[in-house]
Amino acid sequence: MTSEELLQKVRKIEIKTRSLSKNIFAGEYHSQFKGRGMAFSEVREYQPGDDVRSIDWNVTARLNKPYIKVFEEERELTVMLLVDVSGSRHFGTLSQTKRDMMAEVAATLAFSTIENNDKVGVLFFSDKIEKFIPPKKGKSHVLRIIRELLVFEPQSGGTDLAQALQYFANAQKRHCTAFLISDCIVPPLQPNERGKIIDPLEKPMMIARSRHDLNVIQVYDQHDAVMPDIGLVHFKDAETGKEQWIDTSVTSVRQAYNNAWQKRQQRLQTLMKRLGVKNISVQTNDDYVKTLKQLFQC
Numbered sequence: 001m002t003s004e005e006l007l008q009k010v011r012k013i014e015i016k017t018r019s020l021s022k023n024i025f026a027g028e029y030h031s032q033f034k035g036r037g038m039a040f041s042e043v044r045e046y047q048p049g050d051d052v053r054s055i056d057w058n059v060t061a062r063l064n065k066p067y068i069k070v071f072e073e074e075r076e077l078t079v080m081l082l083v084d085v086s087g088s089r090h091f092g093t094l095s096q097t098k099r100d101m102m103a104e105v106a107a108t109l110a111f112s113t114i115e116n117n118d119k120v121g122v123l124f125f126s127d128k129i130e131k132f133i134p135p136k137k138g139k140s141h142v143l144r145i146i147r148e149l150l151v152f153e154p155q156s157g158g159t160d161l162a163q164a165l166q167y168f169a170n171a172q173k174r175h176c177t178a179f180l181i182s183d184c185i186v187p188p189l190q191p192n193e194r195g196k197i198i199d200p201l202e203k204p205m206m207i208a209r210s211r212h213d214l215n216v217i218q219v220y221d222q223h224d225a226v227m228p229d230i231g232l233v234h235f236k237d238a239e240t241g242k243e244q245w246i247d248t249s250v251t252s253v254r255q256a257y258n259n260a261w262q263k264r265q266q267r268l269q270t271l272m273k274r275l276g277v278k279n280i281s282v283q284t285n286d287d288y289v290k291t292l293k294q295l296f297q298c
Contacts, residue, residue, distance in 0.1 A: 010146050017107040043067045077118040078135045080172055080212075081106050082164055083149065084182030086126045087157030087238035091183075093223045094285040101219045101284050102181050103149040108292065109179055110142045122148065127158030127239075129167050135176075157239045159185050165204035169211055177213040184218045184268055185239070202271060209275050215295060216272060216279035225265075227257040 043056050046066035054068040083106055089099040106122070113120040114137060121135030122145050131152065133145060161182065168178065189197050208214050227248055236243045248254060272279050282291045 009150055010143060013104060013107050013146055013150075014111075014143065017104060018111045042070050044070055077113070077116070078172075078174060078176035079109065079113045079118060079120045080135065080168065080176050080178045081109060081120065081122045081145075082168055082178060082180040082182075083122060083124050084126070084159060084161075084164075084180075085124045085130055085152060085154045086159040086185070088159065088183055088185055090238060091224070092221055092284050094221070096284050098183050098219050098221060098284055101282070101288065103146070105217060105219065105282075105288055105292070106149055106179075106181055107142070107146050108288075110145050114139060114142055120145070123164065123168055123171075124148070124152055124154065125160070125164035125167075126154045126156040127160040127163070128156050129164070130154045130156070132171070157241070159183075159239060161186060162200045162204045165201075165208045169204065169208040172212065175212055178208070178215065180214065180216045181219065182216075183220050183224065184216070184264075186264060186268070189267070199267070199271060202275075205271065205277065206275050209277050214277050216277055217292075217295070218268075218279065218281040219284065220281065221284045225258065225261045227254045229254065 043059050044067065046055065046060075046068050050068050054070075056067050056069045059067040083102060089102060090097055092098055092100070110120045117137065119135035119137050120142065122131075122133040124130040124132075131148070133148065159182070161180070161184065165180070172178075186201060189199060191197050205214070229248055231249050232245060232247050234243065235246050246253060269279075271277075278295060280291050280295045282288045
């Protein structure tokens, strides 16, 4: 992609996603995510009727008078976009690839953030942490994020959602709203050394959810879920590079493929429901506007 082509594509995404942010998502974003936390403001002398649980015992002991901590609602929000840049994002069989859809969704969220004068940052991940852009305000910052979404090339092609969530939870100390944007391809569950089945995604997701407002946006192609009947096909795994010939005309082969997808989906949905993680799924040929509104309104 030349510099001129890149600028044209950035401008096209900016026009579309900024309009959506202003006209559709601004209100939902503000009401759903704004003012979620309480931030320390000051200490003042205790007055009759104050909640004794708010007493600052260190200040009280130092001044020999009871003092309480005063908190105020946080008005400024930090939004973090955790974007999957693994090899499977290049897949797309209809109008666009998963990469294109992820870029538009992320750009819409980024513009919604700056429309409310909040900060937005990005974490790019594969099966390693590829790049971290710290949260900032402003249009120029969002345009930088969009350019990175379009041209960034990772060093690795795999996917490790657990590592991304763990890094995010440790790196982002202040409470924020986070959107994990991924096709959510996870490896099959394996028993540990004691023979017990443990989902490696559970603990990192639980910690991230406890510290932040975590939302998962799954972007997938229809043929991630259903294998078409198109005869003998040479397949290459975009993440591992493994190649093999598969006869898609065999019903049992297509059924096994579909069953594997359904099993992964059930595993993810069960986990996120148990942990209270809000999530949506959108196909590459879907209207993501309608689906995003569902996330904001739930």
